[in-house]
Amino acid sequence: MxxxxxxxxxxxxxxxxxxxxxxxxxxxxxxxxAQSEDDDDTEISKxxxxxxVFFKSNFASLEESGMESILNYCAEDLGVSNCTKDIFLxxxxxxxxxxxxxxxxxxxxxxxxxxxxxxxxxxxxGQWVVDTQDILI
Numbered sequence: 001m002x003x004x005x006x007x008x009x010x011x012x013x014x015x016x017x018x019x020x021x022x023x024x025x026x027x028x029x030x031x032x033x034a035q036s037e038d039d040d041d042t043e044i045s046k047x048x049x050x051x052x053v054f055f056k057s058n059f060a061s062l063e064e065s066g067m068e069s070i071l072n073y074c075a076e077d078l079g080v081s082n083c084t085k086d087i088f089l090x091x092x093x094x095x096x097x098x099x100x101x102x103x104x105x106x107x108x109x110x111x112x113x114x115x116x117x118x119x120x121x122x123x124x125x126g127q128w129v130v131d132t133q134d135i136l137i
Contacts, residue, residue, distance in 0.1 A: 001015070003015070005049040006034060009034065011036070013036065015033065015036060016031055016033045023063065023107070028093070032052075034048045034052075035098065051100075051104070051105045055105050062123070069129075069130045071083050073130035074088065080113055088113075091112040092110065092113070092119065093109060095110050095118075098136050106121060106123065108133055118132060119131075120135055
């Protein structure tokens with residue numbers, strides 16, 4: 001399907017495409033995913049489109065506070081001492097940017113800090129939340 005905002009998307013239980021994006025000054029190849037309510041969904045919702053536009057337009061101004069949230073999570077919840085932005089990015093790779101039906105969106109990282117569950121930086125209602133990938137399910 002060619003979505004007017006997301007562009008060319010394929011359906012496999014959710015809408016998805018590969019895209020190269022810039023996060024924290026580096027380019028990453030990630031999967032862009034728009035959550036689907038059921039198998040009959042024929043398009044992506046306006047809320048998800050608005051969230052994608054917000055992400056593309058505003059992430060650069062939010063990225064430092066997002067990284068601060070990640071570093072706090074690593075220290076407080078994972079017990080990782082001396083974690084900095086450079087150390088986190090050397091040990092983690094963003095793989096997916098997920099757009100929920102609610103309009104929340106999150107970046108899923110594969111990371112050596114939490115190999116089984118990954119880490120998600122989720123933006124919802126103007127707030128950052130950091131947790132495992134389970135918050136996306």
